[in-house]
Amino acid sequence: MKNPLKLYCLNQEFKTRLIESRTRLYRIAYSWCHEHPLAEDLVQETLTKALKNSNQLRDHAAMDSWLFGILNNNWRDYLRRKKDLDNIDDVVLKSPLTPERQFERQEITTLVRKHMEELTIGQRQVLSLVDLQGFSYDEVAKALDIPVGTVMSRLSRARKQLAESLLEYQPVNNKETTRVIRRII
16 A cells, blocks of 8 residues: 555645646647637646546656647647537638639739730830829829820820730630530440
């Protein structure tokens, strides 16, 4: 039979180390979930399980890794439970764009950049400052040190050339290009 005094001392040492570990457990739990109440709940559950299962701890020197293992298991259990509660219909999309629409927009952006490279440097400068940056004709004239009339004519020619180049672009209609695969038995 074990010495009751020695057993009592081990339990006291165990409880003291549990109390000392609480702050470290909380910091780790908070770094994982970034929610104060959830971190508190995870630590509380970890400490409760540690107290209930203290007889499973064989090596008191490995108590820290044992506690963090329990914390990790509690975190995983929480994530599993949470996963079941997320309803896809309740999820708010951050962007109303579908992947297909995003791809199409990226394709158009790439095409516009390509055709802007074909413009003269003067036309490119004026077009980018007026249409992309929102500068007024006077601001562009001052920035480039050219007359306002030159800004207007370069801008007009640049827009016309860019429009003609882009009119050749026709987006692919998925309905027309979709092919049906038939199964031959």
